[in-house]
Amino acid sequence: MSATVESSIKPSMAERRPSMAERRPSVQTGRRPSVIPHLAGIEDPVLPTIPDQCDVLICGTGLVESILAAALAWQGSNVLHVDSNPYYGDTSSTLTIEQIKAWCASVNRNTPGFQGFSKALLYIPRPDQLNSRDYSIDLTPRIMFVKSDLLSLLIKSRVYRYLEFQSISNFHTFENDSFGKMSSSKEEIFTDQSLSLATKRQLMKFMKFVLESESAQIAKDLEHYKSTPFTEFIKEKYKLTPAQINELCYTLGLSPTPNILTIEGVSRIRRYLSSFDVYGTFPVLYSKFGGPGELSQGFCRSAAVAGATYKLDSQLQSYDSNNKIATFTDGSKVKVTERLVCSPSQAPENAQNVPEKKYEVTRLITIVKKSCKEWFFEGESAAVVVFPPETLPSNNVYPVQVIIMGSGSGCCPQGQCIWYLSTVEKGEKARRDLEEALSKLEESILRESEDSGFDVELTDEDVVSRPDGSISVINSVKLGKSFKEFVPQEKLTYLFKLMFTQYTSVEPFGVVNENVFKKTLKEGTENSVDYQVLYSNMPSAEISYDGIVTEAKLLYSTIVGSDDDFFDVDFEDDEEDTLARNDSAIVDDDDEFKDEMDFEL
Amino acid sequence: MLWMLYSKKSDTIRDDPFRASLERRTRLTKDTRLQKIKKDAVRIARYRALTDRVLDNKQNRVYNGKTLAQTEELLDINPELYTVWNYRRDILLERFKTCDSDAIHDIIKNELALSVEHLRRFPKCYWIWNHRKWCLEYDPLTNWDAEMAMIDTFLKADSRNYHVWQYRRYVVDRMKLGQTSQEQLDTDLQEFNYTTKMINRDISNYSALHNRSRLVKMLFENSPESATVFHTKNKYEFLVQELQMVKTAFYTDPDDSSVWIYLKWLLGDYFIGSISTEQARQVVETAIADINELNQLELEDNGVDNQWCLKSLVFLEQQLAKATGVQSGRKNAILKKLIEQDPMRIKRYENSMD
């Protein structure tokens, strides 16, 4: 980093992880160079002043807002994108330990105005053992299905080039006081010796049905089951066991609530199955070095390339809808010719129009001193664990969803691991569910790692074919044994524990509809500080990125009139002007992405 | 044409609140279009100039480091230019003349690394695979482990890539040339186990089943001592075990044609002809019973027979008759069902009628 940049950034900015551009040199070795554009406030100095005028002002650099900024900038809008924080990402940011501390303090300060979070409890028993900048902690961690609108957008917009993706193959379910891994692929169903031939056939039939469920015929058949609970539907039609149904519904479907209806259940499982084996035998990806926060930055970079202006540390104070003038708390003003978009978390102090926050997500984030590699698939460093309803001693009504991030994810040092637990349960009950799930995870990892004789690093070789041609398969259940007779001899060291509640106007099944936006524009009085401000939403409880692009598109069409030209840009490579970059004539973008995914030769 | 549509729209709707952005869009699209046309013209000129330069040098037989680099540049853009691959090989052959085997190996190592880069982008390009084979022919010190690792990576990415499987068989054959006869047998056995692994990963992997069929034949012919079934040439025992796998497979997915074609081979003349009549009768009857049971389940669930079950039953009835010398009389009834349910192949069924 150059001296001028260093000196121009505030102390709070100095406390940050290396940015994408710093982590990755502008020109990579190998044949696919990719230039990472600079981002004001990170590698470049922060703008000294706010410009006089812009077409669209966006307050908050959360993921939805960042996608919107990039889409508008590429459409030709003059975008000013600001954030009240000294970092990017807003409510979906990725933070260091010091930033988390400051964030907790501000959450608990109970300042007037909109509160997106509350009750942040932070516990750091050994501060000396935590080097703040070694950590990337997501406020709203998410995983990305391979077949998803966001991944398509990342590829189309070429933002994926600023990121690094890793896969997750292992999805564990807590059942009968132990963990099991679902047989969800054709391979697993075929080789799992614990399944009878009849069950194999039924499971495969169900999987095929789900994959074909978008066909007109099946969609029509499904109409009959419109109001049937999903669990009842599979029990009746496919004769599967309750444990299998739980796995389908909560682990493959990742449903955040119980009692989902058939159509919802089918589409959530389809999301998993259709993502499987697109780029390899895994359904889900996540971005290395942090989730939504990294993605937000990626889209901001893209917006910056298209001409958007960035300014951090800028809190909106009021908006004068008659003269279309936005004023910030430092007194600076900007004329907004078209629209002001604002995240509820960045609303002016006396805002009146902020969307109602009806729903809650309670999160528990811990850093443990264990690699937890026992839970990861060979070569991977993340996993998903689900506690279905009524599997915890607290008789949890809602499932507890857990994302496990090992050191290979670039989010914590070696020998450590971050566990993200969350539930849509509310209040004290939510905290109890999370604590109990945490202790089950603790028992499990101690048991697994203690039993050194049981090598859980499963590889392809687990399929044993004897010289005589017969085949036997070691079941790929990694967390198989029951807890009951287990007495841990060591204790797990927690380095960090953070619990907080997050509020949102988006329900757990997270699809935002456009009426939400039309409503915010109509409501309120002309004299209020936020009349005619277009509000986005706080992040939902959805564990995947689904719904994010939909919301960005809805905001986009609310501003532009339609989403026909949402990212309708031909991203030619301007970075290099040699013919060698003309792969576009030979391979399409998807292929190119696949190459980068699959091969590390 | 999109931008014209938009500009029209903004002309007619005077009060369009979105007019500003529509106009911007018009401007932007127009600009980028012009830019693109210009850029393309530049690219074509550059590509043609490069091609001309390379082909002229080729005609003049200019073999040096610079022309070698030029072929690389051109093949990077278009790996289908077989003429340029040829030229590249001529340059390399010229270079080999002054090299010892270590130096040749180093040059080829570089060629192989380059071709991996190409294959990452064009995994189905014949010319690149062929170039790789050509390289191995000239490499006195091939690292076979590295080759096999490279093949594994590509088959992991696409387990049905015809070219990769082809290359794998080629590499194994080449590798075996330098092995003792015991080592060769072990290699075949390893290859057989590899097909097991690939089939477990995906039972529809017909490429793996194909390779398995030829390895089984090879193993029965050459009988390695470490492999009991193959060593004792006990085809019956192998068949029983293999049929168990096939049964699991067709239960898992009754519509997977790969497995049914493989079953047809297992119960075809190669095996049936070399076990006892009693054994043949037993395996075929067991298979018929299993398939009938599966078809019954399919019938209950779907309301129709499973065509693969029926097709296989026809074949098995034929084999049973062959083994026992007695016609069961069931075959024609099954064929009649097939004629009704699969009219696309009606002629084949009619021809099979007794």
Added chain:
Amino acid sequence: MTSLDKSKHVAYIKSLDDQKQFLEYWLSEHLRMNGIYWGACALFLMRAENEFDKKTLVEFILNCYDTTYGGFGAFPKHDSHILSTLSALQLLKMYDSLDVINNKKSQILQFIKGLQLPDGSFQGDRFGEVDTRFVYTAIQSLSILESLSPDIVDPAVDFILRCQNFDGGFGLVPGSESHSAQIFTCLATLAIAGQVDKIKDREALEWWLSERQVENGGLNGRPEKLPDRSSWEPG
């Protein structure tokens, strides 16, 4: 039934050689000779073969003749290859112009016959790629030149027969997986040689081939693959 708009098809085929402003045109030089052959086939089917200017066509073909090795390349200055050689011969035959190569015939024959290897197979050019496609291409070329003889045909037939698999189909070389494209080239070779009766396990082959048609009516090249256009590019 909908009718075929012949004039549009003809115009489309003719326009294929008028795409010089696109980079793709230049990136496909290596396929030009084959491309023209397929285009000509389509024109012949529509009885519109005269839409190609015969003089220009013959000129182009002669420009692709490679004096160094004696065959035809796919484009001027490109090396001889058996694939482009067959396309060139087919085009000349279709446009009744074989006489323009009278003075080259012996070199062409030498080129083709020189590609045959001791096991009866053919390589595509001097760099050793062996494939049943090339056996067919060579035999077909020799047939057009009316120069087939048992010393060449019989080993080629033997080689083809060794390419048959457990499922009745044929592959690229002995041991290769069956593929519809390869079955075409192998059967065509046997047909030209008049030795189709030498196929073993005909029932299995018919079974395998008839199963290539999948539910939507399309044909696939191999089991459990997606239906594809008919081409001989194994995918």
